Amino acid sequence: MFSFLINKDTFTPLNQNQKQINFMKKIYFFTFILLNLLSSCSSDSSEEENKLVATFTLSATTVNVGDDIKVTNTSTPGNEIISYSFNFGNETVSTEKEPTFYYSRPGDYNVKLVIKNANGTVATSTIKVTVTEENPFLVKNEVVGGSDVYPIEIGIHDNKIFYTEAYRSVIASSTRYYRHVEYDEATKTFDTKIITEKYGNSGHAETIYLDNGHKIVNVIQSNSSYIGSIESEFTADWNITQSNSTSGTIYGSVKNHDQYYFYGSYDKSPAIEIRNNEGKFVSRKTYENTIQNGFIGNIIKTGNTYVAFGGKYETSSTSAFTNYKAFLLFLNENLEITSQKTFDTSTLKDPTLNWNALNSSLKVIKLTNGNLALYSHSELRLTTAGGDELIKLPNSANVERIIEIENGFIAARFQKLEKYDNNGNILKSISYPGFINSGFVKKGDLYYFAAACSTSYQGYSVYEIKLGAVDANLTFKKI
Secondary structure, three states: OOOOOOOOOOOOOOOOHHHHHHHHHHHHHHHHHHHHHHHHHHHHHHHHHHHOOOOOEOOOEEEEEOEEEEEEOOOEEEHEEEEEEOOOOOEEEEEEEEEEEEEOOOOEEEEEEEEEEEEOOEEEEEEEEEEEOOOOOOOOOOOOOEEEEEEEEEEOOOOEEEEEEEEOOOOOOEEEEEEEEEEOOOEEEEEEEEEEEOOOEEEEEEEEEEEOEEEEEEEEEOOOOOOEEEEEEEEEOOOOEEHHHHHHHEEEEEEOOOOEEEEEEEEEEEEEEEEOOOOOOEEEOOOOOEEEOOOOEEEEEEEEEEEEEEEEEEEOOOOOOEEEEEEEEEOOOOOOEEEEEEOOOOOOOOOOOOHHHHOOOEEEEEEEOOOOOEOOOEEEEEEEEOOOEEHHHHOOOOEEEEEEOEEEEEEEEEEEEEHHHHHHEEEEEEEOOEEEEEEEEOOEEEEEEEEEEEEEEEEEEEEEEEEEEEEEOOOOOOO
16 A cells, blocks of 8 residues: 655645646657657668668579570569669560570579669679580480490481481491481470481481482492492382482482472582482582582572572692682572682681581571571671672681571580571570581471480490470470
């Protein structure tokens, strides 16, 4: 119990008005305290809400080489951020809010985001990405151990991908063949057939499917003192009917109605053989009056006319050839020359070169802007539709094959696949395990290729062939 002592002499009772005034003072006092407390809480909450926080997510953090990775940016507060900066850990950066990026080589990478507001405050966030190169979408033909193989052609027939390979045994060195390999995507199996024995070196072949069901396979073959072709014909069931060396070279063919134009060389001059729909010889068109020593390595049809791409050279008493130059011939519907272009620069300038240096694939493609892209013997160049050179692409020494895509083309080079635009600018470059590439063939929206990949067998360094496919953005696709 509490007790109070009150001095009666000094105590004066309060009237009713004074009591009300004191009561109101107390209310004002407590209201003031409450408002200050609320203001303090509101200030703390506002500061918390305005705190700069860098956060983002990635569409994947474990990917294959070339796979696109998309950023979703969740940084806050979004209305106060004035800049975004991404560093992908591979010497590439972006200032987009939500970029899409890829990696061209395997490894572990740190993706770092830096954001900044108008006050200069920055915040960061980092996510690790693991990139692999052993792509699960590459399939291979299981062959007998001790084989060494590389591809020299790829094509499509009856909706099935096939390629031609040069095969040798590292156990029995005399066992060497050219073989036809067909891949069945439905059963995921390979069917392999021997074409002919292999006597020399080869960098190019072409399989022609005739209207009567027969096939003709031409393989360019060379050694240090000779270059020519082996032509083999097969029935629909791949029973061989004939195989012989040709008098010149045959690089391929283009069909014109019920005839085939087999192109290459005859008696060391560029030539085109006209054959019927059964592959039988009808006549020959030669161009020795224009080019005495040379060959046609590729022809494309443009309407009723043709563009022929090849090479010419001079004979030499000290080497197989000298002064090699690439050329374009523009032919009318009767295969007569209407114009020609010669390219004076060439990588084949070494005076000690032999015929093996010419054993390669040549390719001319028409781009979607009407210009031409040409590849041969480690040279990649772009020209106008009329053959005037626009650019010879630098660092094209290891380019092996090309194929046209919408607004550009894809090129294969030593352990790389590259995407170019119509002006020759590289848009994307990815690594892959291929050392030797067959070229490309389009099926649906995909571009198939066969590549020789390094492996070993009982101490021998050998190649095995893997078949793969990419889309137009160089993303590997399952086959």
